[in-house]
Amino acid sequence: MPQSIDWLAVAGPLVLALTAVLVLLLDAFLGSPHARSGGHLPAMLTVLGVTGAAVPAALLWGERRATFCVGPGGGEPCSFVVDDFTLVFWAVVIFGTGVVALLGTAAVQEGRTPQGEWCFLLLSSATGAMTIAASRDLVTLVVALEVVSLPAFAMAGLRRGDPRSAEAAVKFFLVSVISTAVMLMGVSLVYGVTGTVFLEPMDRALEAGAGPRNVAVAGTLLTIVGLAFKVAAVPFHMWIPDTYVGAPIAVAAYLSVVSKAAGFVGLILVLGFGLRSFASVWEPLVAVLAALTMTVGNLLALWQQQVVRLLAWSSVAQAGYILVPFAAASTSGALAASMGYLAIYAFVNLGAFAVAAVVGTAHPGQQMSDYRGLVRQRPALGWALGFALVALAGLPPGVIGLLAKVVVFNAAAGPATWLAVVMAVNVAIGLVYYARWLFELFAAAEARPAYRVPAGAGLAVAVTFLAGVVFSVFPGLLLDPVLAALR
Amino acid sequence: MPLWWPLLLASLLFAIGVYGVLVRRNAVLVLMGVELMLNAVNINLVAFDAHLRDVLHGGQTFALFIIVIAAAEVGLALAIVLLVFRSHGHIDVDRLRGLADRDPPTEPSGGDGVTAHSALTGPGRTR
Amino acid sequence: MSVVEVLFLLLGLAALGSALLVVSTKNMVHAALWLVVTLASIAGIYLLLAAEFVAWVQVLIYVGAVVVLLLFALMLTRAPTGPQPDTTVARVLPAAAVAVLVAALLATTVVAGFTGVRLDLDGAVVGSAATTGETIFEKWVLPFEVLSVLLLAALVGAIVLSRLRTDDTEDRGRPREQRDAQEVRR
Amino acid sequence: MSTTAFALNGLVAVPVAFALLAALLRRSERAAVTVAFVGSLAALGWSLWVAMLSRSGLEANRVDQDWIAAIDVSWSLGVDGISAPLLVMTALIGACCFVSLFRHAPACGGQGNLAALLLLIEAGCLGCFLALDMVLFFVFFEVALIPMWFVINSWGDEHDEPGRRRAATRFLVFTVLGSALMLVGFMLVRSIAGTFDITEVARQADGAAYDLGSPTAVLASVLVGLGLAVKTPLWPLHIWLPDAHSKAPTVGSVLLAAVLLKLGAYGFVRFWLPVTDPTWELLVPLVAALAVVAIVYAALACLVQTDLKRLIAYSSVGHMGFVVLAVATFTEAGVQAAVYASVAHGVITGLLFFLAGAIKDRHGTADLDRLRVLYGKVPRLAGVFAFAAMASMGLPGLAGFWGEMLAIRSAVDQSPALPESTFAVLAVLAAVGVILTSAYFLVLLRAMAQGVPGDRLGADAADIADVDALEWLAWAPLLALTVLLGVMPGLLLSPVAEASRAFFGGA
Structure with a gap:
């Protein structure tokens, strides 16, 4: 008996996948994209597609829909579940993909990236990211994770005639496939112990004492190592700075937000859903990873003069903050703090990348001194970037960034106070480099470089800035539903 | 047959794969190490599937999917490796240093770029 | 010792031996060819473990496609067909140490965990093309x-x-x- | 919206609104400063109104509103006798700053933006003094940081750019480190008490529902104390302060010393006392001891300073030591002393920094080796300076005296839960500190105001102008308050006493 399918539940990823194919076909039949003015059609279609995907997602809020079930009579366990947890990540993916598609127009005007294929790859990857958030079995999860990564490799290499882009792609690729192999080894062991690949039955089996326990522990550790690569936790972070700098900036933005979010969803699903009863095993490990990640990320960010590299290291540090609540995961609702941070980080970080993409049109070198006086030359850009940086640093007026840290502290203080203290120290260290950049923004400058502000990138800056301001004034609007989504 | 036989085989194969990944410099050879690791995983999955008498055949299905994933990865890898080869003239992972932290960051085509150009104009092109 | 067990041992040893050559040979093309041996032995092991369809897919896709692609990659990047001194590097020892550590930890864990558990293949549902197809398209x-x-x-x-x-x-x-x-x- | 809500929210909103107005007013710098000045006057009037309201106690004067329901953070503001004097003091100092800004525009221009930033700082500080929710306190605490960083970074000492950048960043990093630790502490408090509302926490601690002696509670208390100690600052966490104060522009120094340090002091009273166990033999005596070390250390450090602004900055460290010592006695008298000393220090040190700025502007230097014979050249300025210095060293009859006196008295008469002999020793040492303070101010006055006519200032020094009308306008309120508080300490002490009695649950 074939499985029954709830089409509304799968509509989100489906719309993205269909849009991807549509973009590819249109691009193929309408000819070379830069033959037409601007070649914005694929980007517009992409934005339209993610907006379309947002509609079913919005309709589903507050519900729990399960489909692709394998249980007797079409009941649980199911492979695909859409609940509030899923939808929060769908929102991140939809928002992130839309903004990245807009940013991509800057790279396309530069004329070095084929637009149609770029949008196709972006949408495919986003399809994977949406699927992973809804997946509740390891097979779907692993396949979806690969769907996120594989197009991303190609996107990283997608800048014509730039050896660094190729280098970025190959490093990213190798690290990622190795990590996948390690994670799969862990997954296979867990499967052997529990006899299932579905997350909830897996957790039940482990709770009931399925053995041998040591094998399950080994599987857990290997799985964490593999996923730690994906989220770029130290010591598995080495690919991050090279890849970010080498790849087109829109790809770096995508990697740091959507792809990283997918990694964290994987981590939350596997650890928080499938291996919840093993929390005592993985909590200390993740705590150490978190502490290392934020400390190394922040310390290395201190030395950077190139802003994309700085953003890369800062995103390593932020990954450390997002890992912090995992160390307290046995307390109910702690992982929601990770989600909250991730959701906030998404638009704040995209804001910084969006401005960097625009500045990159005049200063491809992306040195920090290139930003000198931006606030006076281009007040809109300057203030948007300033706001994003302040929010990343976690200070008012970027109240939402500050609350992201509050949320994480709230989860960690008590069960893992030492980690919260380490994070507090790190927040202070992080300030130094954000402040350095902020200083350049507001410094007086002589030259007045010619920035081209591509319409798409301008829109991306505006959207992220607006989101930041609105959520800073009404933080409850964002945080209340997000934090309530995972109990 | 004891269950641990295939598991032991998988563990050893995995370790050999790890060795290959760590020790090789050529990107394609690194990839071969990864393939060994993936095969180790598949042995595990298939063995457990048989042992568990999994009615869903989760293990076997998973193994199949992993094989397909590996194929897709290798297909893309071919393209990426060629891309690197065209721009750098080699696919030696250790020598890919154009993005290293301490290099002067403003020169996108410094150092390796020279070889890149010769590779592009070399006999590899047929036009 | 049953026939299956003997066959398993032989195939397993072949897989391990050729895998070692894959990671250690100085000739890149040879590495790819040894990989074929490893993958084929593993396909044989799948057959023994009641995963018929997986075995055929292994042969078709892995041996047929993946290795060919890898060879393509080697050839197109003008890999020398003779022995290459620098395919491996000075970090042989640390890498070997890591590998031995991984092997020891994993092996002791699984062996200790599953000693005494016998893999009973007699009544197992053989993953033939039909059964596997059914599971995939139903589940x-x-x-x-x-x-x-x-x-x-x-x-x-x-x-x-x-x-x-x-x-x-x-x-x-x-x-x-x-x-x-x-x-x-x- | 009820009157209370209107009054309390408005007190924060008014400076923010005027700050935005001033920032958006692109037409002229002077107009922007005028707008900001009007805003600060409005805030001053508003704060007086709020202070009037505060007489009916905290419970009658609070607003609670959900803010982020998911983590129980509410928008809770309230005012009582403890916060009211600080509110008024903040608004007053703010207004004085803008008068000063009228007179002396910064050399690098942009005073409109500077004025807007100063108003934002003022708003953040007012919010801090009003906040009853721990997270909200933390948020307001941080509001002032970025503007202050800009003020130091962009308008600071124009002769020393790397120096002022270093000072600004150090200020930012230290403060955020402190406040982040404090936040972790708050979260721990919440994990025990289940609420971020400090009055509720205090109630629970009083009724023993909140076990102050539990390891988590002690850790929370340590972390909160640590965070506040950076801000206050308490020796040895003061190292950010001298740089920040000496490199900041005059108005920045004034706000830093007079208002921002008080956030730490107020935090100790409002947020540290309720969560701290005085019977734990290590923590509170340690804090008190550090406070006394700060007093003595600051006095000694002052003796060797060569820069006028650094000297005043170090003297602030000493004065804040008195405040913390008073808090650490866990008595009503201690709270009174702390609030009184805070306000007095705000007024006097604010005045001192104004004067230091005025002297620096006139002579182009604040180097003590080069400032000589001010009595002869600018008699009125020198006179006011001498007066402020006297007040700062704690001359009886002026505001500074009561703060120090009450602090030492409360240390002698500390809470019965605390070790008596330790505090007796500390009180004696603090008294020694008072004497040392007098010593360095006298040395300073003698060298600077009287002294032998130096040759290095040259003949052109003769035409340096004395105090003008705007300066009188800026300083007069502070001068008057110094005298008034000195003569009639009860004016301030009685409302504080009432509030602190309520605060200690009538105990």
Whole structure:
């Protein structure tokens, strides 16, 4: 008996996948994209597609829909579940993909990236990211994770005639496939112990004492190592700075937000859903990873003069903050703090990348001194970037960034106070480099470089800035539903 | 047959794969190490599937999917490796240093770029 | 010792031995060929473990496609067919240490965990093409469909990365605008 | 919206609104400063109104509103006798700053933006003094940081750019480090008490529902104390302060010393006392001891300073030591002393920094080796300076005296839960500190105001102008308050006493 399918539940990823194919076909039949003015059609279609995907997602809020079930009579366990947890990540993916598609127009005007294929790859990857958030079995999860990564490799290499882009792609690729192999080894062991690949039955089996326990522990550790690569936790972070700098900036933005979010969803699903009863095993490990990640990320960010590299290291540090609540995961609702941070980080970080993409049109070198006086030359850009940086640093007026840290502290203080203290120290260290950049923004400058502000990138800056301001004034609007989504 | 036989085989194969990944410099050879690791995983999955008498055949299905994933990865890898080869003239992972932290960051085509150009104009092109 | 066990031992040893050669031989093309031996032995092991369809897929896709692609990659990057001294590096010892550590930890864990558990293959449902097909299309439709996205994306990704070359090399060194203008004229 | 809500929210909103107005007013710098000045006057009037309201106690004067329901953070503001004097003092100092800004525009221009930033700082500080929710306190605490960083970074000492950048960043990093630790502490408090509302926490601690002696509670208390100690600052966490104060522009120094340090002091009273166990033999005596070390250390450090602004900055460290010592006695008298000393220090040190700025502007230097014979050249300025210095060293009859006196008295008469002999020793040492303070101010006055006519200032020094009308206008309120508080300490002490009695639950 074939499985029954709830089409509304799968509509989100489906719309993205269909849009991807549509973009590819249109691009193929309408000819070379830069033959037409601007070649914005694929980007517009992409934005339209993610907006379309947002509609079913919005309709589903507050519900729990399960489909692709394998249980007797079409009941649980199911492979695909859409609940509030899923939808929060769908929102991140939809928002992130839309903004990245807009940013991509800057790279396309530069004329070095084929637009149609770029949008196709972006949408495919986003399809994977949406699927992973809804997946509740390891097979779907692993396949979806690969769907996120594989197009991303190609996107990283997608800048014509730039050896660094190729280098970025190959490093990213190798690290990622190795990590996948390690994670799969862990997954296979867990499967052997529990006899299932579905997350909830897996957790039940482990709770009931399925053995041998040591094998399950080994599987857990290997799985964490593999996923730690994906989220770029130290010591598995080495690919991050090279890849970010080498790849087109829109790809770096995508990697740091959507792809990283997918990694964290994987981590939350596997650890928080499938291996919840093993929390005592993985909590200390993740705590150490978190502490290392934020400390190394922040310390290395201190030395950077190139802003994309700085953003890369800062995103390593932020990954450390997002890992912090995992160390307290046995307390109910702690992982929601990770989600909250991730959701906030998404638009704040995209804001910084969006401005960097625009500045990159005049200063491809992306040195920090290139930003000198931006606030006076281009007040809109300057203030948007300033706001994003302040929010990343976690200070008012970027109240939402500050609350992201509050949320994480709230989860960690008590069960893992030492980690919260380490994070507090790190927040202070992080300030130094954000402040350095902020200083350049507001410094007086002589030259007045010619920035081209591509319409798409301008829109991306505006959207992220607006989101930041609105959520800073009404933080409850964002945080209340997000934090309530995972109990 | 004891269950641990295939598991032991998988563990050893995995370790050999790890060795290959760590020790090789050529990107394609690194990839071969990864393939060994993936095969180790598949042995595990298939063995457990048989042992568990999994009615869903989760293990076997998973193994199949992993094989397909590996194929897709290798297909893309071919393209990426060629891309690197065209721009750098080699696919030696250790020598890919154009993005290293301490290099002067403003020169996108410094150092390796020279070889890149010769590779592009070399006999590899047929036009 | 039953026939299955003997066969398993032989295939296992073949797989391990050839795998060692894959990671240690100095000749790159030989490495790929030894990989074929490893993969084929593993396909045999799948047959023993009641995974018939997986075995055929292993032969078809892995041996048939993956290895060919790897060989392509080696050839296209003009890998020398003779022995190469620098395929491996000075970190042989640390790498070996890590590998031995991984092997020891994993092996002791699984062996200790599953001693005494026998793999009873007599009544096992053989994963023939029919049964596997049924399970996939009844129980695993979702990952299968997602996999199709993966394959399409990998295909397009590979094509677009390869196409970068022609676009790039034909008009390298000319300003962008000229190139655009030319394309419009075409 | 009820009157209370209107009054309390408005007190924060008014400076923010005027700050935005001033920032958006692109037409002229002077107009922007005028707008900001009007805003600060409005805030001053508003704060007086709020202070009037505060007489009916905290419970009658609070607003609670959900803010982020998911983590129980509410928008809770309230005012009582403890916060009211600080509110008024903040608004007053703010207004004085803008008068000063009228007179002396910064050399690098942009005073409109500077004025807007100063108003934002003022708003953040007012919010801090009003906040009853721990997270909200933390948020307001941080509001002032970025503007202050800009003020130091962009308008600071124009002769020393790397120096002022270093000072600004150090200020930012230290403060955020402190406040982040404090936040972790708050979260721990919440994990025990289940609420971020400090009055509720205090109630629970009083009724023993909140076990102050539990390891988590002690850790929370340590972390909160640590965070506040950076801000206050308490020796040895003061190292950010001298740089920040000496490199900041005059108005920045004034706000830093007079208002921002009080956030730490107020935090100790409002947020540290309720969560701290005085019977734990290590923590509270340690804090008190550090406070006394700060007093003595600051006095000694002052003796060797060569820069006028650094000297005043170090003297602030000493004065804040008195405040913390008073808090650490866990008595009503201690709270009174702390609030009184805070306000007195705000007024006097604010005045001192104004004067230091005025002297620096006139002579182009604040180097003590080069400032000589001010009595002869600018008699009125020198006179006011001498007066402020006297007040700062704690001359009886002026504001500074009561703060120090009450602090030492409360240390002698500390809470019965605390070790008596330790505090007796500390009180004696603090008294020694008072004497040392007098010593360095006298040395300073003698060298600077009287002294031998130096040759290095040259003949052109003769035409340096004395105090003008705007300066009188800026300083007069502070001068008057110094005298008034000195003569009639009860004016301030009685409302504080009432509030602190309520605060200690009548105990």
